[in-house]
Amino acid sequence: MHTAPQLVLLLIMLTNFAVLGTTRLSTCIRAVALQGLLLGVLSLLLARQFTLHAGALALGTVAVKAVALPWFLEWAIREASVRREIEPLVGFNASLLLGALAVALAFAITARLPLPGLREELLVPISLATVIIGFIVVTGRRKALTQVVGYLMLENGIYLFGLTQTDSMPFLLELGVLLDLFVVVFVMGIVIFHINREFDSLDSARLEELTD
Amino acid sequence: MSGSALAALVALLVIAPLLPGVAVKTKSVLTGRRGAPVLQLYYDLWKLVGKRSVYSATTTWIFRAGPVVMLVSVVAAALFLPLDGRAAPAAFDGDLVAFAALLALGRFALVLAGLDTGSSFEGMGASREVTFASFAEPVLFLCFLTLMLATGQLSLSGMLGVPLLAAWPRAAASLGLAGLSLFVLLLVENSRVPVDDPATHLELTMVHEVIVLDHSGPDLAIILYGSAVKLAVFGALVTEVFVPRSGLSAPASFVALLGGLIITAAAVGVVESSMARLRLTRVPQLLAGAGALAFFGLILLMR
Numbered sequence: 048m049h050t051a052p053q054l055v056l057l058l059i060m061l062t063n064f065a066v067l068g069t070t071r072l073s074t075c076i077r078a079v080a081l082q083g084l085l086l087g088v089l090s091l092l093l094a095r096q097f098t099l100h101a102g103a104l105a106l107g108t109v110a111v112k113a114v115a116l117p118w119f120l121e122w123a124i125r126e127a128s129v130r131r132e133i134e135p136l137v138g139f140n141a142s143l144l145l146g147a148l149a150v151a152l153a154f155a156i157t158a159r160l161p162l163p164g165l166r167e168e169l170l171v172p173i174s175l176a177t178v179i180i181g182f183i184v185v186t187g188r189r190k191a192l193t194q195v196v197g198y199l200m201l202e203n204g205i206y207l208f209g210l211t212q213t214d215s216m217p218f219l220l221e222l223g224v225l226l227d228l229f230v231v232v233f234v235m236g237i238v239i240f241h242i243n244r245e246f247d248s249l250d251s252a253r254l255e256e257l258t259d
Numbered sequence: 260m261s262g263s264a265l266a267a268l269v270a271l272l273v274i275a276p277l278l279p280g281v282a283v284k285t286k287s288v289l290t291g292r293r294g295a296p297v298l299q300l301y302y303d304l305w306k307l308v309g310k311r312s313v314y315s316a317t318t319t320w321i322f323r324a325g326p327v328v329m330l331v332s333v334v335a336a337a338l339f340l341p342l343d344g345r346a347a348p349a350a351f352d353g354d355l356v357a358f359a360a361l362l363a364l365g366r367f368a369l370v371l372a373g374l375d376t377g378s379s380f381e382g383m384g385a386s387r388e389v390t391f392a393s394f395a396e397p398v399l400f401l402c403f404l405t406l407m408l409a410t411g412q413l414s415l416s417g418m419l420g421v422p423l424l425a426a427w428p429r430a431a432a433s434l435g436l437a438g439l440s441l442f443v444l445l446l447v448e449n450s451r452v453p454v455d456d457p458a459t460h461l462e463l464t465m466v467h468e469v470i471v472l473d474h475s476g477p478d479l480a481i482i483l484y485g486s487a488v489k490l491a492v493f494g495a496l497v498t499e500v501f502v503p504r505s506g507l508s509a510p511a512s513f514v515a516l517l518g519g520l521i522i523t524a525a526a527v528g529v530v531e532s533s534m535a536r537l538r539l540t541r542v543p544q545l546l547a548g549a550g551a552l553a554f555f556g557l558i559l560l561m562r
Contacts (some may be wrong), residue, residue: 057432060555068548070541143547147554154558172562 055089056173059207060150063180066196067146068139070131075196076120082203083112093167093210108206116199116232123192123236137187145187149179162211170211177204189252195235263509267342267516272334274517275491276300276484278524279457285528300487307480315473317377325372326478330485332365337492341420344504344512350416355403358415359396362448365485366392373470384469387539391454391466394546395447398440401553405437406500408560419496424503436556438500442526443549445493447542449486452531454542494523 062085065078087109094101124130137145153175162171181204184197280297287294296302314322339358341347370388373381407413409430410422427434447454450467457468471482498519504512537545 053432057559061552064548064551064555068544068551139544140547143544143551147551150555150558154562158562 050167052089052092052167053169055085055092056167056169059085059089059203060173060176063177063200064143064146066184066200067142067180070139072124072130072190072192072196073121075193076117076124079120079196079199079203080113080117082200083116084109086112086203086206089207090210093170112199112203119232119236120192120195123195127192135188135193137183142183142187145183146176146180149183150176152176153179165211170207174204174207174211177201177207179204191235195232198232198235263343264341264346264348267513268337268348270513271337271342271491271495271516271520272488274520275487276304278490278494278520279487281521281524282451282528282531283458285525286532289529289532300483304480304484307483308477310476312474312476312478315376318375318473322372322375322473323478325368325375326474326481326485328368329365330481330488332361332368333485333489333492336361336365337488337495339415340492340495340499341416342495342516343509344499344507344516345420347414347416347420350414352413354414354416355400355407355418359399359403362489363392363396365489369470369482372474373472376473378473381470381472384466384472387466388470391447391542391546394543395444398546398550398553399444401550401557402437402440402444405433405553405556405560408557409434419499419503421505423499424505427503430560433556433560434500436552436559438497440549440553440556441493441497441500442523443545445490445497445523446527446530447546448493449490449527451527453534453537453545456536490524490527491520494520497523 059082062078062082066075069075069078087105090108091097091101091105094105135142150172153172156175157172160171165171178201181197181199181201184200185194186197188194188197277297277300280295280299283299284294284297336358338349339347339354341350366388370385373385403415403418406418406423409426410418412418412420412422423434446452450457455466455468467486471479474482495516498516502515502519504515507515
């Protein structure tokens with residue numbers, strides 16, 4: 048029978064596919080927010096016993112990944128008035144196919160990757176798949192906002208991988224993840240703001256047209 | 260060959276025209292209208308059977324054979340499903356390919372009949388129907404592959420019958436994903452809303468409706484009935500994946516099948532009233548999504 052953490056991990060995988068398959072930016076953002084919420088729930092479910100630290104970590108994860116960042120991204124699409132990802136570099140069918148391949152690859156790698164003290168064997172393949180799918184979204188889409196969503200998925204994947212090592216490195220990892228997440232989003236926020244102001248568009252491909 | 264399976268098949272053939280009615284009724288209620296009676300399709304069929312068929316001078320025997328071949332192939336495909344929850348009337352190893360081929364044969368006959376009229380309009384519908392089918396069939400096989408791995412059986416009768424109950428605790432996630440993909444396939448194969456709107460009569464949006472535009476009288480009745488049976492067959496497939504009934508007694512199993520079919524039809528109605536038709540180019544994307552889900556389920560099993 049499937050355990051609760053396994054079901055949460057499967058749902059996380061489904062949100063990955065949702066981001067890959069949708070054209071609407073708001074759906075992307077909602078999917079990534081749901082993913083953040085699921086990550087928070089998962090970190091609680093995987094904690095050996097309920098401690099203040101585990102509770103605070105879960106709460107912090109949900110607050111940052113499921114509330115603050117999605118809210119920030121929603122604000123950004125309102126400001127920049129972009130609704131849809133049109134003409135991505137890698138088409139939607141192709142990126143779904145790549146996503147399916149990424150899952151296969153992640154499971155294949157995991158089979159050759161012995162990790163000690165694993166509490167949930169699905170954790171590693173799903174985290175690898177999330178990282179790869181994050182890369183696909185970052186590289187395959189044109190709109191800077193979708194690329195931010197891809198970055199977030201990348202970070203979520205790393206966070207998932209971090210959950211395998213919570214016993215040996217309890218605090219450092221979370222702090223690091225939250226910190227560079229912050230940096231990425233700040234940088235991207237500034238970039239988006241400037242791209243939009245200079246070109247009236249969030250298409251990052253137009254940056255190549257810069258001349259003096 | 261078991262009697263209860265045949266009895267269940269006959270029951271399925273009798274209640275099939277009920278399902279489109281349930282879908283339409285659900286849609287009407289959700290959008291605040293009264294809607295047509297649930298038994299509307301029975302009345303329509305009765306009316307059409309009493310009429311005379313009109314044939315265009317350009318058509319040949321292919322046009323007349325189309326509806327019959329379609330109905331027979333769908334009913335033959337239903338023979339491979341264990342409708343009583345235990346064993347199908349017909350089964351052999353690898354019959355899932357025959358199942359898919361029979362469905363394809365039905366579609367092929369109908370498409371040929373449409374092309375036979377010589378109308379470019381019906382040719383357009385035929386082209387769309389076949390395009391969608393070429394995307395839908397790989398997904399169907401992915402779902403079957405998942406079921407095959409989960410149960411270790413090579414026939415539909417086996418993979419949907421007794422071994423499925425034992426497979427659920429081990430492979431719940433994979434089977435759930437396969438069932439979900441099959442529901443998306445049900446919408447695609449039966450020309451339901453995100454792919455095609457059965458209620459529309461606007462030329463450019465029709466897919467299935469446009470192919471059967473020239474059929475009339477008893478021929479049209481056969482096509483409408485065949486479509487209803489196809490919906491029932493897919494509904495039964497989805498129901499059998501989600502509700503393994505081999506542990507139930509024969510009457511309880513039958514009630515479960517009936518309930519599953521009606522719930523599936525109502526779910527179709529809910530989908531129809533909650534979303535708009537997808538643009539033509541987006542349909543492959545929907546199927547790619549369904550395929551990705553099925554593939555994920557498959558990988559979970561192969562781990």
